[in-house]
Amino acid sequence: MGKRSRLRAALRDYDLYLLLLPGLAALLIFKYVPMFGAIIAFKDYRLGEGIWGSPWVGLQNFEALLHDDKFYQVLRNTVLINLYKLIFQFPLPIMLALMISEVRNVAFKRAAQTITYLPHFLSWVIISTIFVNLLSPQTGILKDLFHLLGMQDTMMIADERFFRSVLVMSAAWKETGWSSIIYLSAILSIDTQQYEAARMDGAGRFRQIWHVTLPGIRSVIFFVVILRVGSALGNDVEQVLMFYNPLVANVGEVIGTFVYRMGLGNLQYSYTTAIGLFQSVVGMGLIFTANYFSKKYGERSLW
Amino acid sequence: MRLRTKGEVVYEVCVYTGLVLGILVCLIPVLNIVAKSLSGESYVVAGDVGIWPVHFTTDAYNIVLGSPKFLSSFRNSVLITVVGTLINVTLTVFTGYALSRSRLAGQKLIMMLFVFTMLFQAGIMPTYLVIKNLGLINSLWSLMLPGLVSPFNMIIVRLYFYNIPDSLEESGKMDGASNIRILFSIMMPMAAPVIATTALFCAVEYWNSYFDALMYISDAKRLPLQVFLREVIMSVSDASNNIEMMAQTQVAQESIRGAVVVAATLPIVLVYPFLQRFFVKGIVLGAVKG
Numbered sequence: 001m002g003k004r005s006r007l008r009a010a011l012r013d014y015d016l017y018l019l020l021l022p023g024l025a026a027l028l029i030f031k032y033v034p035m036f037g038a039i040i041a042f043k044d045y046r047l048g049e050g051i052w053g054s055p056w057v058g059l060q061n062f063e064a065l066l067h068d069d070k071f072y073q074v075l076r077n078t079v080l081i082n083l084y085k086l087i088f089q090f091p092l093p094i095m096l097a098l099m100i101s102e103v104r105n106v107a108f109k110r111a112a113q114t115i116t117y118l119p120h121f122l123s124w125v126i127i128s129t130i131f132v133n134l135l136s137p138q139t140g141i142l143k144d145l146f147h148l149l150g151m152q153d154t155m156m157i158a159d160e161r162f163f164r165s166v167l168v169m170s171a172a173w174k175e176t177g178w179s180s181i182i183y184l185s186a187i188l189s190i191d192t193q194q195y196e197a198a199r200m201d202g203a204g205r206f207r208q209i210w211h212v213t214l215p216g217i218r219s220v221i222f223f224v225v226i227l228r229v230g231s232a233l234g235n236d237v238e239q240v241l242m243f244y245n246p247l248v249a250n251v252g253e254v255i256g257t258f259v260y261r262m263g264l265g266n267l268q269y270s271y272t273t274a275i276g277l278f279q280s281v282v283g284m285g286l287i288f289t290a291n292y293f294s295k296k297y298g299e300r301s302l303w
Numbered sequence: 304m305r306l307r308t309k310g311e312v313v314y315e316v317c318v319y320t321g322l323v324l325g326i327l328v329c330l331i332p333v334l335n336i337v338a339k340s341l342s343g344e345s346y347v348v349a350g351d352v353g354i355w356p357v358h359f360t361t362d363a364y365n366i367v368l369g370s371p372k373f374l375s376s377f378r379n380s381v382l383i384t385v386v387g388t389l390i391n392v393t394l395t396v397f398t399g400y401a402l403s404r405s406r407l408a409g410q411k412l413i414m415m416l417f418v419f420t421m422l423f424q425a426g427i428m429p430t431y432l433v434i435k436n437l438g439l440i441n442s443l444w445s446l447m448l449p450g451l452v453s454p455f456n457m458i459i460v461r462l463y464f465y466n467i468p469d470s471l472e473e474s475g476k477m478d479g480a481s482n483i484r485i486l487f488s489i490m491m492p493m494a495a496p497v498i499a500t501t502a503l504f505c506a507v508e509y510w511n512s513y514f515d516a517l518m519y520i521s522d523a524k525r526l527p528l529q530v531f532l533r534e535v536i537m538s539v540s541d542a543s544n545n546i547e548m549m550a551q552t553q554v555a556q557e558s559i560r561g562a563v564v565v566a567a568t569l570p571i572v573l574v575y576p577f578l579q580r581f582f583v584k585g586i587v588l589g590a591v592k593g
Contacts, residue, residue, distance in 0.1 A: 009407050015482045016401045020413070026451035027417060029365075034425030034433050051432070096325060102318045112322045115329050115575070121571050123511035125529045126564050129536050133339070133557060136330045140348035141335045168572030177329065204310040215378050238514050242533075256427070263428045264518065276426025 008144050041274040054270075061274035071275070074232075076252040081164055081240075082232045089172040090228065094221065096176055097183035097231075098209060116177030128242035129169050132157060155295070163248040173238065182224070183217055190216035222294050231289030233279045340364070340561025347555035362554045365561035367535070373566070376531035379443065383527055384509040387447035391505045394452050396498060399460030400486050417454040427518070433505060436520055445519035446512065447526065456501045462498040465488060507571065532563050 010017075012033045035053050041061055043054045065071050096116065103109040119127070133139075137146045146152050156162035194212045203211060237256035255275060263272035334354035339347050339352055344360030351357055385584055404515065415445075439445040467490060487543040491498065513529040520526055 006408070011407065012402070013482060014408060015376065016404060016407055017484070018408075019397040019483065020401035023394040023452045023457070026394065026448065029437075029451045030430070031420045031425070032416075034429035035423070037429035038425045039434055040429070040432075073420060094319070099318045099321045099325075103322065104316075108322075112326055115326045116317065118572075118575065119329055120506050121420065121511075121575065122568060123513060123529055125511075125532050125536070126568055127511055129532075129564050130332050130336055132558065133336050135559075139347065139352075139557060141353065143329065143350050159453075173328070173332075176325075188466075204308070204309065205314040207389050238512075241514070241517075259427050260514075260518075264431070269428055269432070272430045273426055276424075276428060280426060287422060291551050 016028040036272055038277055040270050041277045045269040061271050074253050074255055074258045078233055086166050086228050088168050091174045092172055093179035094183050095182040101187045119174045120178035124238040124242045128280050158245055158247040160248055160251045186217040186220040226290040230283055232286055233283050332438045336561045336564055339557050342553040347557050363558035367562045376526050376528045380528035383446050387509040388502055392502045393461055395456050399450050400458045400464050402462045403464035421454050429562055440519055441522045446515050460497055463494050471520050500571055528567055532567050535563050536560050
């Protein structure tokens with residue numbers, strides 16, 4: 001195709017570009033302009049002088065970061081919380097999907113799906129209220145259990161020992177059902193002949209899961225793990241904000257909440273932007289690394 | 304006939320027990336908070352309320368629903384959700400369709416621009432500064448516009464259009480229809496399930512979002528429901544603060560919290576069953592093909 005005819009083709013499709021325009025404009029304004037604005041991480045941003053007028057300070061903000069004990073604490077909290085979520089929360093949707101896929105009774109199956117997906121649609125404001133209510137040692141529905149364990153005076157949410165567990169539990173409660181959908185659809189796309197072959201070889205139902213189902217959904221599991229590793233420094237800010245209280249500051253403050261408090265509360269624009277950049281760059285690095293290893297060990301790449 | 308070995312039976316028992324357990328874990332905390340919102344004060348405080356109301360009363364609801372701040376924040380949230388979802392879905396469909404036509408010059412590059420924002424974000428503060436410089440602080444637009452267009456939703460919609468056979472587009476072209484015309488009268492009806500799914504995701508996100516409002520809105524008249532809820536929940540925990548709320552009647556704090564939870568969740572629970580069949584189909588299609 002010559003240059004001229006390509007131009008003509010583009011002109012004929014001018015209305016496709018019209019369709020594209022508003023979405024692209026929004027993307028540029030709300031995603032790419034802020035990326036450019038992130039140069040204030042290398043400046044001493046002052047409200048009155050704006051992005052252009054504020055003086056350059058080079059890597060000063062990043063140096064401050066490396067010498068900030070508070071930052072290390074926040075970083076450690078963030079990584080630990082995500083690690084606990086990876087270990088304890090991640091297997092649950094796989095188990096749920098395995099169970100749902102085995103149910104033959106359509107009505108029961110539908111009920112199980114409807115009910116377990118529902119918490120995904122509740123906001124963190126609501127879920128934190130539900131958990132505060134649930135975990136109340138005096139009036140909660142689990143109070144007898146707390147008494148049995150000798151924990152009648154323990155407010156788990158306001159206790160450093162339990163705060164992270166509460167985060168993992170509430171995240172699991174919210175997302176287990178919803179996250180199982182992707183595994184469920186992978187399980188349904190496994191060729192049924194494989195199960196028949198396994199049965200012929202005398203494999204029971206448990207062995208079929210081990211030898212057919214799990215290998216069949218391996219690539220989806222890897223996919224989810226890569227994404228999780230990539231968000232090791234990201235947190236559900238809304239979740240932590242809702243459960244956060246001063247009593248658990250040492251274990252509960254994460255990067256997102258720290259940036260919010262220091263940035264909007266203390267007006268440390270440049271410093272918190274530097275933290276945000278650090279978070280984004282490391283996150284991207286982690287995704288590429290995880291993807292590299294996944295590819296190296298014979299799995300599909302993300303892209 | 305299926306053979307019933309001992310292993311089979313153990314297996315079935317495991318599956319059904321596991322699922323029943325899962326259902327109870329999801330359901331009981333919700334039922335408990337609903338029951339508390341409808342129960343008499345002394346029973347709630349004593350911790351005697353299980354999953355069924357004791358000494359039925361709607362006092363907590365009278366207090367919450369009667370608060371003028373509840374009504375205004377509810378209205379704000381409805382507005383944000385309806386208008387935001389309309390704009391968001393429209394732009395998602397437009398962008399997704401344009402980018403699903405592989406003949407479009409620059410299509411690959413623009414796709415990369417969208418995907419890159421999934422990997423790398425500018426961060427909280429630079430985004431805040433953009434909103435501020437656009438003069439959107441304390442405007443409801445600050446809660447609707449920044450999420451445009453979700454790359455994730457756009458990619459799902461794009462894939463759906465991409466998989467619609469070319470012959471349909473060509474038949475439209477034969478009739479002399481423009482691209483926009485083809486999108487509206489041929490493609491969009493075919494993509495109804497995926498568009499409905501996207502709309503549901505968007506709506507839930509707008510309805511539930513809290514952090515954006517925390518960042519961008521300080522004017523009490525413009526606060527959305529979730530922020531109001533949070534205020535109520537925090538203020539009833541603090542005895543000195545709740546005079547306005549609790550002066551008239553004897554209502555347990557937990558009942559008020561429960562009533563707030565129910566009032567905010569009811570709209571979602573009401574639309575949920577209607578859309579459930581739709582969105583499970585939609586997302587499964589997306590997941591398998593993607």
